[in-house]
Amino acid sequence: MRLYVEPMDAVLVEFDERGQVRFDDEEWSTPSLQEIRAILYAAENEMASLRELIDALDASIAPRAADRG
DSSP states (O other): OOEEEGGGTEEEEEEOTTSOEEETTSOEEOOOHHHHHHHHHHHHHHHHHHHHHHHHHHHHHHHHHHHHO
8 A cells, every 4th residue: 555645745555453554664653643634634535536537447448338239
């Protein structure tokens, strides 16, 4: 995983089920409430961007599949 967290200017590379995180070139840590909010904000924005990408790619394939059938 690589998630850029802009407010922290850091890249999240790993997390575990206990809520600990590891940023690029850093050790494991438990994020503060402010850091958790920044991570969640970045993750939600990334999910929205990925959804847009998926929708655009799906739409570009759908007409071609319909033309064949």
